[in-house]
Amino acid sequence: QVYLEESGGGTVHPGGSLRLSCTASGSDFIHYAIAWFRQAPGKEHEFVGVISWDGDKTYFEDIGEDRFSISRDNTKQQVYLQMNELQSADTARYYCGAGQSGLVPRYNEYDFWGQGTQVTVSS
Numbered sequence: 001q002v003y004l005e006e007s008g009g010g011t012v013h014p015g016g017s018l019r020l021s022c023t024a025s026g027s028d029f030i031h032y033a034i035a036w037f038r039q040a041p042g043k044e045h046e047f048v049g050v051i052s053w054d055g056d057k058t059y060f061e062d063i064g065e066d067r068f069s070i071s072r073d074n075t076k077q078q079v080y081l082q083m084n085e086l087q088s089a090d091t092a093r094y095y096c097g098a099g100q101s102g103l104v105p106r107y108n109e110y111d112f113w114g115q116g117t118q119v120t121v122s123s
Contacts, residue, residue, distance in 0.1 A: 002026045002098045002112045009094060009117030012086055020081040020117060022096030033099055034072060034079040035110055036064075038092035038119075047105035048094070051079060059103040086121045093118050 008020040022034060035050035049060040051070040058070050064083075072079040079096060094117055097110030 002028055002032055004096050004098060004112055004114035006094060006096055006114045006117040009119045011120040011122060013123055014087055014121055016086050016121070017082070017084045018086065018119060020083070020094055020096075020119070022079040022081070022114060024077040024079075024098070029077045029098070030074050031100065032112075033101075033103060034070075035097045035099065035105075036070065036081045036094060037097060037107055038063075038090075038094045039116075040092040043092075045095070045107045046092070047107070048081065050103045050105070052103060057103060059105070061105055083119075086119075088121050091119060091121050 003025045005023050012018055033050055033052050036048040037045045038048055039045045049064045049070050051058045051072050055072045067085045069082045096114050098112040099110035101109040
């Protein structure tokens with residue numbers, strides 16, 4: 001069992017940066033890949049990126065490939081999503097999820113989720 005809590009969201013101007021944190025509790029954290037998804041109002045969950053259990057590998061698709069990065073500190077049981085050059089299209093609620101299916105971009109492959117943190121990009 002893994003419990004996750006996201007933090008670090010807020011309002012930022014276009015072109016700005018934010019770093020989101022995902023803090024875990026539970027002894028199994030190290031066994032899980034951690035992914036970030038986001039959801040804008042009226043839309044489905046959208047894959048942002050994922051990091052392997054040991055932090056050695058990350059995978060992104062179109063959204064985060066050039067502007068976002070993910071890192072983790074297993075000693076602190078935290079995962080970080082660094083977002084740069086934010087755009088209004090990045091406005092959404094961001095969630096971290098834990099799973100054991102590898103670096104996959106599918107929402108239903110992750111078993112545990114936090115409550116999310118809101119990111120708003122606005123001038």
